[in-house]
Amino acid sequence: MDEHNIKKQLKQVLSPALYAHCAGVSSTAGVLATSLGCDVSKARVAGWLHDCAREWPSAKLLHHAQTNSIEVDAITLRSPVILHAPIGALLAQQWGVTDTDILAAIRTHTLGTPDMTLLAQIIYLADKIEPNRQYPCVDELRQLAKLDFHQALIQTTAHTISFILHKQQAIHPVSLSYWNWLINK
Ligand SMILES: [Fe+2]
Numbered sequence: 001m002d003e004h005n006i007k008k009q010l011k012q013v014l015s016p017a018l019y020a021h022c023a024g025v026s027s028t029a030g031v032l033a034t035s036l037g038c039d040v041s042k043a044r045v046a047g048w049l050h051d052c053a054r055e056w057p058s059a060k061l062l063h064h065a066q067t068n069s070i071e072v073d074a075i076t077l078r079s080p081v082i083l084h085a086p087i088g089a090l091l092a093q094q095w096g097v098t099d100t101d102i103l104a105a106i107r108t109h110t111l112g113t114p115d116m117t118l119l120a121q122i123i124y125l126a127d128k129i130e131p132n133r134q135y136p137c138v139d140e141l142r143q144l145a146k147l148d149f150h151q152a153l154i155q156t157t158a159h160t161i162s163f164i165l166h167k168q169q170a171i172h173p174v175s176l177s178y179w180n181w182l183i184n185k
């Protein structure tokens with residue numbers, strides 16, 4: 001599936017706001033991929049597709065997790081929205097995406113994971129700094145992303161995790177493993 005057809009498909013299934021977010025992630029990922037020597041067309045496609053299941057209701061996500069043998073741990077059961085990443089990868093596959101790098105980037109964009117590929121890290125960061133995102137330190141993170149990709153990833157992940165801490169919610173163990181991998185690499 002090429003970018004043109006992916007956009008056509010997404011236009012039909014996403015709300016205008018989510019479509020705009022995905023467009024922002026795609027273009028930000030393309031820019032990051034260019035500067036980091038990563039495959040630009042894969043980054044753009046993964047950016048477009050990363051949230052393809054983001055608007056599925058919790059019951060539908062949980063049902064699909066069950067029927068596709070995707071593990072639902074206690075934290076995921078309390079926050080089924082986490083499942084939009086692995087189920088988004090499945091959906092993209094059903095739409096004809098076969099590239100394992102792209103599918104892995106979609107699968108890991110929410111929690112992160114240790115040993116993430118460069119493409120997956122680009123999607124993780126682009127998701128947090130694309131032009132439609134608005135939160136207090138986002139401009140600093142956008143600037144940092146141009147200067148030091150790894151530091152930008154660390155600071156963005158720290159921001160995301162502390163946001164969850166401040167809401168007094170549980171940090172998924174996969175996110176913690178990703179964080180520990182990120183700061184030690
Ligand atoms: Fe997402």
Ligand SMILES: [Fe+2]
Binds near residue numbers: 021025050051127
């Ligand atoms: Fe997103």
